[in-house]
Amino acid sequence: MDARIAASSLDRSDPTEHSREPASADAALIELSGVSREYLIGGGRVSALESVDLRVAAGEFVVVLGPSGSGKTTLLNLIGALDTPTAGRILVAGCELTRASASELIRFRRHAVSFIFQTFNLFPSLTALENVRFGLDVSGVSAGADRARELLARVGLRDRLSHFPHELSGGEQQRVAVARALATGNPVMLADEPTGELDFETGRGILGLLQEQVGSGRAVLVVTHNREIARAADRVVELSGGRVIADGPNDSGRRPLSELRW
Ligand SMILES: Nc1ncnc2c1ncn2[C@@H]1O[C@H](COP(=O)(O)OP(=O)(O)O)[C@@H](O)[C@H]1O
Numbered sequence: 001m002d003a004r005i006a007a008s009s010l011d012r013s014d015p016t017e018h019s020r021e022p023a024s025a026d027a028a029l030i031e032l033s034g035v036s037r038e039y040l041i042g043g044g045r046v047s048a049l050e051s052v053d054l055r056v057a058a059g060e061f062v063v064v065l066g067p068s069g070s071g072k073t074t075l076l077n078l079i080g081a082l083d084t085p086t087a088g089r090i091l092v093a094g095c096e097l098t099r100a101s102a103s104e105l106i107r108f109r110r111h112a113v114s115f116i117f118q119t120f121n122l123f124p125s126l127t128a129l130e131n132v133r134f135g136l137d138v139s140g141v142s143a144g145a146d147r148a149r150e151l152l153a154r155v156g157l158r159d160r161l162s163h164f165p166h167e168l169s170g171g172e173q174q175r176v177a178v179a180r181a182l183a184t185g186n187p188v189m190l191a192d193e194p195t196g197e198l199d200f201e202t203g204r205g206i207l208g209l210l211q212e213q214v215g216s217g218r219a220v221l222v223v224t225h226n227r228e229i230a231r232a233a234d235r236v237v238e239l240s241g242g243r244v245i246a247d248g249p250n251d252s253g254r255r256p257l258s259e260l261r262w
Pocket residue numbers: 039041046047048066067068069070071072073074075
């Protein structure tokens with residue numbers, strides 16, 4: 001699957017279809033060239049990202065590692081078309097975000113990316129089950145309640161289907177957010193500190209689910225400050241002060257999840 005095929009897949013009636021295509025080694029699903037994001041604040045300038053080049057292929061699990069304030073959330077927001085860069089070019093799933101029309105961006109957000117937000121962003125007036133069904137509806141997947149139940153069971157929430165977000169712990173809300181993102185079948189999965197609220201045993205389970213996604217030709221990009229999470233990745237990109245300071249294969253090779261602990 002190359003970027004052009006990924007682009008045409010956005011026009012299909014079944015947006016999950018492409019995720020069953022085999023991944024080819026060189027299919028870039030995410031491509032950033034010279035991307036910067038500056039904020040003007042109180043007469044001063046904050047450079048959240050500076051000249052970032054990044055390429056993630058279909059079938060790759062990449063962890064972006066960096067301390068708080070290094071630009072991780074800014075990076076994910078740009079890739080997910082929730083923000084626009086002040087310089088550079090961003091191509092995701094065949095859509096050039098920096099040139100796309102408003103209607104192309106709407107289609108892109110529904111059918112190209114799945115987001116696991118740092119603050120979960122669940123709908124407070126929908127139950128766990130309804131939040132996940134909403135993820136299915138938005139991306140046009142018709143599988144409905146059974147699929148939503150199955151996904152919630154996979155994240156260990158079989159007994160929490162009818163709970164509202166305020167009736168769930170932070171870690172449980174995070175798992176609902178993961179189930180909702182998995183529901184879409186979109187080719188690019190973006191996760192902001194997806195294990196931040198989780199003990200390492202639950203966190204390992206979530207990482208396992210994210211690892212599985214790349215098998216179906218998705219690209220998974222996880223940002224975190226937690227170095228231990230990086231051991232689950234194929235490739236680790238290090239961010240510091242808005243710049244990429246390292247980018248390479250996971251030195252020690254993917255560690256078995258059972259060895260991870262934090
Ligand atoms: N909306 C904003 N306005 C001004 N500065 C911001 C805004 N969002 C983020 N920043 C700044 O950009 C830098 C990177 O932030 P962020 O991407 O949230 O980092 P991280 O997710 O790695 O903690 C930080 O210095 C932060 O204060």
